[in-house]
Amino acid sequence: MTGDAIWYEAAQVVGIxxxxxxxxxxxxxxxxxxxxxxxPETRALLAEIRSFYGGGxxxxxxxxxxxxPAYAADVWAAARRAYGDNRLARHFKEALAFAVSVTTRSASxxxxxxxxxxxxxxxxxxxxxxxxxxxxxxxxxxxxxxLQLEPDMGDIAPLDPTPAPGGPAG
Amino acid sequence: xxxxxxxDAAEYPAAAQKLFELSRAWFNYDFAEPPAMSRVMAWDxxxxxxxxxxxxxxxxxxxxxxxxxxxxATVVSGVNTCEY
Numbered sequence: 148m149t150g151d152a153i154w155y156e157a158a159q160v161v162g163i164x165x166x167x168x169x170x171x172x173x174x175x176x177x178x179x180x181x182x183x184x185x186x187p188e189t190r191a192l193l194a195e196i197r198s199f200y201g202g203g204x205x206x207x208x209x210x211x212x213x214x215x216p217a218y219a220a221d222v223w224a225a226a227r228r229a230y231g232d233n234r235l236a237r238h239f240k241e242a243l244a245f246a247v248s249v250t251t252r253s254a255s256x257x258x259x260x261x262x263x264x265x266x267x268x269x270x271x272x273x274x275x276x277x278x279x280x281x282x283x284x285x286x287x288x289x290x291x292x293x294l295q296l297e298p299d300m301g302d303i304a305p306l307d308p309t310p311a312p313g314g315p316a317g
Numbered sequence: 318x319x320x321x322x323x324x325d326a327a328e329y330p331a332a333a334q335k336l337f338e339l340s341r342a343w344f345n346y347d348f349a350e351p352p353a354m355s356r357v358m359a360w361d362x363x364x365x366x367x368x369x370x371x372x373x374x375x376x377x378x379x380x381x382x383x384x385x386x387x388x389x390a391t392v393v394s395g396v397n398t399c400e401y
Contacts, residue, residue, distance in 0.1 A: 153388070161392055239385055246389045250396045272380050277389060279375025284390040286368065287354060288399035294320045296353045296401045303346050 151307040152234055157243055159229040164244040168253035170208030179210035189216040207255045238267035246281045326351050333359040
């Protein structure tokens with residue numbers, strides 16, 4: 148777990164998870180797209196999402212933003228990149244998304260990413276491990292904030308000297 | 318600036334020194350002073366003790382590695398907008 152690349156991946160998961168949870172939890176008034184009467188590009192997009200998620204519907208937010216299929220397709224392209232296997236494994240990215248969803252009190256996100264963790268092979272012990280870390284660090288953070296503690300562990304992690312992907316080596 | 322005066326390790330009783338040794342081993346890093354959170358937790362062992370055990374139980378290797386769990390912890394801290 149060294150180097151900056153994995154942290155960029157983690158940040159992508161956090162960001163897109165929050166974006167989809169915002170839609171999934173907050174846009175119910177828009178109503179989900181009716182796939183049967185939707186234009187072909189919308190149906191194709193939803194079919195691609197189902198394929199990625201093993202036949203499931205995917206994050207609930209997509210059916211709410213799919214009223215604009217071009218916009219939804221771009222969001223999906225970013226989400227697919229963020230959640231796909233890369234340096235971080237897909238099941239672990241779902242664990243991160245679950246932790247983010249629980250921490251931000253996103254009921255739809257927590258439910259969806261819990262299901263995905265299980266579908267991708269995370270067992271009951273693994274689920275409780277993520278619950279434990281999420282809960283304990285939700286405690287530590289609030290204790291630190293209440294006492295206004297200043298960061299004092301930044302020197303533990305070494306700096307990553309590698310350039311950005313494709314960039315010139317220093 | 319912290320709300321409380323963080324005591325140096327030397328100001329804690331002998332029993333707390335054991336906790337600081339455990340903290341140093343946990344982070345595998347030789348701090349000049351134990352991290353602020355370790356000193357906060359050592360203030361009241363009846364709280365810090367079980368809290369620390371729950372943390373170590375959650376962070377120990379299992380289906381996920383310690384490194385993966387540290388990343389989850391970082392993400393949770395970030396989402397909670399905790400700079401510490």
